[in-house]
Amino acid sequence: MLVSNTRLETLEGILDRLRVDIKLNGLKNSKQREEILTVLYKSGTHLSPEEITHKIRAHDKNASISSVYRILSFLEKNGFITALETDKSGRRYEIAAKEHHDHIICIHCGDIIEFVNPEIEQMQISITKELGAKLISHDMRLFVKCSKCQGL
Amino acid sequence: MLVSNTRLETLEGILDRLRVDIKLNGLKNSKQREEILTVLYKSGTHLSPEEITHKIRAHDKNASISSVYRILSFLEKNGFITALETDKSGRRYEIAAKEHHDHIICIHCGDIIEFVNPEIEQMQISITKELGAKLISHDMRLFVKCSKCQGL
DNA sequence: GTATCTGCAAATGCTTTGCACACCC
DNA sequence: GGGTGTGCAAAGCATTTGCAGATAC
Numbered sequence: 253m254l255v256s257n258t259r260l261e262t263l264e265g266i267l268d269r270l271r272v273d274i275k276l277n278g279l280k281n282s283k284q285r286e287e288i289l290t291v292l293y294k295s296g297t298h299l300s301p302e303e304i305t306h307k308i309r310a311h312d313k314n315a316s317i318s319s320v321y322r323i324l325s326f327l328e329k330n331g332f333i334t335a336l337e338t339d340k341s342g343r344r345y346e347i348a349a350k351e352h353h354d355h356i357i358c359i360h361c362g363d364i365i366e367f368v369n370p371e372i373e374q375m376q377i378s379i380t381k382e383l384g385a386k387l388i389s390h391d392m393r394l395f396v397k398c399s400k401c402q403g404l
Numbered sequence: 405m406l407v408s409n410t411r412l413e414t415l416e417g418i419l420d421r422l423r424v425d426i427k428l429n430g431l432k433n434s435k436q437r438e439e440i441l442t443v444l445y446k447s448g449t450h451l452s453p454e455e456i457t458h459k460i461r462a463h464d465k466n467a468s469i470s471s472v473y474r475i476l477s478f479l480e481k482n483g484f485i486t487a488l489e490t491d492k493s494g495r496r497y498e499i500a501a502k503e504h505h506d507h508i509i510c511i512h513c514g515d516i517i518e519f520v521n522p523e524i525e526q527m528q529i530s531i532t533k534e535l536g537a538k539l540i541s542h543d544m545r546l547f548v549k550c551s552k553c554q555g556l
Numbered sequence: 557g558t559a560t561c562t563g564c565a566a567a568t569g570c571t572t573t574g575c576a577c578a579c580c581c
Numbered sequence: 582g583g584g585t586g587t588g589c590a591a592a593g594c595a596t597t598t599g600c601a602g603a604t605a606c
Contacts, residue, residue: 280580280585301570316588321571323586337489340596342570356532359540367531372524376546379519380508384551388511392544394528399536432560432605453595468563473596475561492571494595 255353255366263293266332266349273330287311288323289332289347298336298344298364336393338362354391358398365398407518413501415445418484425482439463440475441484441499450488450496450516488545490514506544512553 267286274281291307292299299307301324305317324345327333335343338357352373356365372392380387419438426433443459444451451459453476457469476497479485487495490509504525508517524544532539 278585282580282586284587314588318572318589319587322573325572356535356537358537365535365537369527369531372527375521375524379521380546380548383508383517383548384554385508385510385517385548386554388547388549390544390546392528392542394532394542395540396532396535396537397540402536402538430559434561434605436562466563470564470597471562474598477597 253367253369255351255368257296257350257366259293259296259347259349260351261349263290266293266347270332282323284308284312284315284319285323285327288320289327292333292345292347293349296347298338298346300342300344304345336364338364354393356394356396356398358401359395360397360401363398363400405519405521407503407505407520409448409502409518411445411448411499411501412503415442418445418499418501422484434475436460436464436467436471437475437479440472441479444485444497444499445501448499450490450498452494452496456497488516490516506546508546508548508550510550510553511547512549515550515552517550 266289270285270289271281274285287308288304291304295307301317301320304324305315305320308315308320324333328335328345332348333345334348335345336355337343338355339359339362350366351368353366353368354372356367357363376390377387418441422437422441423433426437439460440456443456447459453469453472456476457467457472460467460472476485480487480497484500485497486500487497488507489495490507491511491514502518503520505518505520506524508519509515528542529539
C-alpha cells in the first residue's frame, strides 16, 4: 500500500521541536539547521547533501557542504530526518515526519515509491522477538524496473 | 526462521560454473578468482575486501586489494557472491550459493543472523506486481540489539 | 602473439575534521 | 566572554582506474 506524501506535522511544529531539542542539548540556535529542515520538508523527496547545499545557497550564498554534512548528521541522530541509500552514489535524506515506510527504487530511472505493509512490519517484530533480540530499526528496499521503464 | 549455513552446492560445483562463465565471456582463467571464491565459500561469513585480501595473501604474498575489488565486482555481477552493507564502514561479501535470505544485524557486536520468511518474500512480489513494476532484487536489514548485548 | 589479469600508485568521490573567525546567549 | 556554528581547505577512507609488466590460451 502506497504512502501518501502528506507530512504528519506542520513545518512550524517540527521547527519548534528542533528548538526544544537544541535547548535541551545546550546548543545554540542556527539558521542553517532550520533552513535545511525546511528544504527537506518542502521538497518532500529524497535529497543528496549536494542538492541540499545547492538549495540553501539560494538564501545563503556562501553555505558550505561541510556544514550541511554536520547538520544532516545531527538531524539524523536526533530523529528529524532519515537516510536512504538508493545506489552507490551516497546517502539521500528525507524528513522523518511522515508515516514510517519502506522504499521501492527503480534501478533505471531512480524513481522512489514509498510504501508500508503492516503485516511485514509485524512479522519483522515477531522474527526478532523470537531470537530474544530487540528491533532498533529496519530497512527494506525493493529494487525494481518500474512500469515506465519496462520497455527499456 | 533461521537459515542454516549449509551451502547448496559443493565448492567444486561452483568453481565449475565459474570456469564455464569465464569461457562464455571470452575471459581467461585466473587463480585469484578461484581463490577468492574459495575463501568466501570456506569462511561461510561476510568478509570485507580487506579481510579477503588478507586471507588470500596466505597463498599469494603479493595479492593486491585492487585486484580483489575488481574480482569481487565481477563475481557479484555474475551472481557468484552478494554484497551486504552492515554499517558505514563499507561492503561485505558472502557466497551466493546459499538459500536466499535476509539479515539481522546487531548494532552493538556486529553479529549477523540470516533468516528467510517466505510470507514476506511473497508479499514483496505482490507489492511490486500491483505497481506494474518488476522486482529485480531486494534487501531487508533488521538492525537489533541482540540477546547477548541486551544488558549493555 | 594477443588479449586478459595483476600489482602498484595515483586518482576519485563522498564524507569528516582542524582551524580561525563569526555568531548566539 | 565563552562556547557553539560556519566556511574553507585539507585529510580520510573505501573504491576505482591507468599503466606496464605478467600470464593464459
